Amino acid sequence: MKPRISMITLGVRDLERAVKFYGEGLGFPMMETSPGVAFFPLNGTWLSLYPREALAEDARVSPEGSGFESFTLAHNVQSEAEVDEAMARARAVRAGATAAKQPEKVFWGGYSGYFKDPDGHLWEVAYNPHFWVGPRDDQA
Structure with missing residues (x-):
């Protein structure tokens, strides 16, 4: 597999x-x-x-649940500025997200922030200078 x-x-x-x-x-x-x-x-x-x-x-499980669901989704971008832009867009009144953690430099050498979607799912928006998944915009 x-x-x-x-x-x-x-x-x-x-x-x-x-x-x-x-x-x-x-x-x-x-x-x-x-x-x-x-x-x-x-x-x-x-x-x-x-x-x-x-x-x-x-799935034959209970739909009840609250708090941290034990996972996050991540959206990796190519710069710190893109992290700030994506976080701003997600928090826009029209979009309906709430900030969980403002973007900041993080211990692993990158820059990231978190928001919750309207159902509370956690999304991280991150710039990681150590690796990138997918083609860079200038190589697409």
Whole structure:
């Protein structure tokens, strides 16, 4: 088996609000799909949004939960300025995110900040000078 993550599905409380956040707020491209689910292609993987109750039912687990969910999602960018720009865009009133940690230089030599989407999923926006996944903008 080749290791890869092909799709990340987030259980959301309000699908319409979540679609607006990721599509309009963050600018993720959305595919036209059937009602009740949304898909965003993300350069090698997919982000899926599905109603939280229905996702929990499908996995046969309780939909209840709060606090830290034991994982974060990360969006790596090519500079500290891009971290600041992405964080500002996510926190925009129109987008609906809340800041969890303001961008700052971090112990591993990079620069990062965190925001929560409208359902509380933690996203890190990071610049890591030590590695990059994918082609650089100037090499695309």
